[in-house]
Amino acid sequence: AQTVTQSQPEMSVQEAETVTLSCTYDTSESDYYLFWYKQPPSRQMILVIRQEAYKQQNATENRFSVNFQKAAKSFSLKISDSQLGDAAMYFCVVYNFNKFYFGSGTKLNVKP
Amino acid sequence: EAGVAQSPRYKIIEKRQSVAFWCNPISGHATLYWYQQILGQGPKLLIQFQNNGVVDDSQLPKDRFSAERLKGVDSTLKIQPAKLEDSAVYLCASSLGGGRGLETQYFGPGTRLLVL
Numbered sequence: 001a002q003t004v005t006q007s008q009p010e011m012s013v014q015e016a017e018t019v020t021l022s023c024t025y026d027t028s029e030s031d032y033y034l035f036w037y038k039q040p041p042s043r044q045m046i047l048v049i050r051q052e053a054y055k056q057q058n059a060t061e062n063r064f065s066v067n068f069q070k071a072a073k074s075f076s077l078k079i080s081d082s083q084l085g086d087a088a089m090y091f092c093v094v095y096n097f098n099k100f101y102f103g104s105g106t107k108l109n110v111k112p
Numbered sequence: 113e114a115g116v117a118q119s120p121r122y123k124i125i126e127k128r129q130s131v132a133f134w135c136n137p138i139s140g141h142a143t144l145y146w147y148q149q150i151l152g153q154g155p156k157l158l159i160q161f162q163n164n165g166v167v168d169d170s171q172l173p174k175d176r177f178s179a180e181r182l183k184g185v186d187s188t189l190k191i192q193p194a195k196l197e198d199s200a201v202y203l204c205a206s207s208l209g210g211g212r213g214l215e216t217q218y219f220g221p222g223t224r225l226l227v228l
Contacts, residue, residue, distance in 0.1 A: 033215060035216070035217075037217075037219075043221075044219050044220060044221045044222060045155075045203070045205075045219040046219070047216055047217075047218075050216060091154055091155075095215050098167065098168075099157070099160070099168060100145070100157065100215075100217065102154040102155050102156075103154060104153065104154050105153070105154050
């Protein structure tokens with residue numbers, strides 16, 4: 001089974017500051033997809049950003065960007081100018097062999 | 113575009129009772145997923161459908177859980193009989209299912225189940 005590791009169970013960031021959430025994974029494939037999903041308290045899970053493994057360029061969506069290091073099997077999420085609405089659980093997800101593999105999540109707290 | 117719909121949103125039952133959850137995926141999405149998310153953990157895949165066929169149900173406790181997706185659209189997940197450890201949020205998600213770049217999942221709001 002593929003493994004996805006999020007080593008930071010919980011993190012805190014000051015509003016307007018930048019924070020980076022880490023994710024490492026294990027796969028023998030060269031073609032796969034990576035995602036970061038956000039799950040706010042008592043609200044549904046939504047996609048934050050996605051990255052195709054065959055693309056070298058790091059994906060960016062407004063204040064969210066990734067640092068994809070394919071050789072190191074690392075996929076970190078950077079949130080710039082953090083806002084109170086960014087407080088949530090963040091899940092790193094790998095799509096491989098027609099399945100999605102979830103990390104255990106990182107709880108992000110945003111301090112005003 | 114309408115999102116993934118789930119009902120009910122909340123359910124409280126006693127152990128050994130039965131319960132059913134319903135999911136309506138996004139129109140045109142061939143793949144449908146049911147996840148179990150225990151408090152403080154990441155989602156665990158219970159079953160994955162491609163149209164009305166089962167792709168993966170390796171983590172579905174088949175002695176008590178069952179799921180179907182008739183006509184390749186709506187799906188129901190049933191628990192019979194429920195145990196205390198089944199208390200969780202049950203998430204339904206769907207994706208286009210065409211592979212290679214079409215596999216972004218869209219999640220419903222979930223059904224929060226409490227077994228007493």
